[in-house]
Amino acid sequence: MDIPRLADGLWAVVAPLLPPRRPQSKGGRPWADDRAALCGILFVLWTGAPWSAVPRGPGAASPATCWRRLRDWQAAGVWEAAHRALLDALGSADRIAWERACLDSASVPAKGGATGPGATRPTAASRASSSTS
Numbered sequence: 001m002d003i004p005r006l007a008d009g010l011w012a013v014v015a016p017l018l019p020p021r022r023p024q025s026k027g028g029r030p031w032a033d034d035r036a037a038l039c040g041i042l043f044v045l046w047t048g049a050p051w052s053a054v055p056r057g058p059g060a061a062s063p064a065t066c067w068r069r070l071r072d073w074q075a076a077g078v079w080e081a082a083h084r085a086l087l088d089a090l091g092s093a094d095r096i097a098w099e100r101a102c103l104d105s106a107s108v109p110a111k112g113g114a115t116g117p118g119a120t121r122p123t124a125a126s127r128a129s130s131s132t133s
Contacts, residue, residue, distance in 0.1 A: 003039045003055050011035055013085050019076045032061040040066035 006014075018034055040054045040061045047053075051063040061069070073079065090096050 003036075003043045003060065006035055006039050006042070010086075011038075013089060014038065014078075014082050017078050017081045017085065018073065019078070032065045033059070034069070037061040037066050037069040041070045 015034070021031055024031060036059055040063070043049065043054055044051060044066065051067050054060070054063040054066055056062065087096070
């Protein structure tokens with residue numbers, strides 16, 4: 001099974017957001033292609049398959065490489081930047097279906113909402129009522 005190749009337009013948006021690679025020490029294996037690693041990451045996220053199920057072959061990144069890039073790119077803030085860049089591109093092209101958009105209080109705080117948590121009822125007897133004279 002082959003992983004579908006990432007569309008050129010999508011890659012053009014995401015590629016500039018990836019952090020530069022560390023210089024490679026002398027010798028060793030060459031770095032796996034970032035685009036191939038991204039395709040492997042998207043394969044796992046889309047299908048829900050385990051990392052070991054990432055298809056291997058010429059030009060593909062190994063499952064371990066895909067996992068490490070996911071971890072490193074998450075730490076570098078790539079996913080948040082890519083999300084914002086893709087939303088900006090879609091918004092500029094008037095391709096966002098706002099009638100299908102949904103917000104909840106977990107992502108956007110309510111205006112004029114409660115200032116803090118309410119009082120919690122005691123669940124055990126208080127000391128004053130439990131002591132006998």
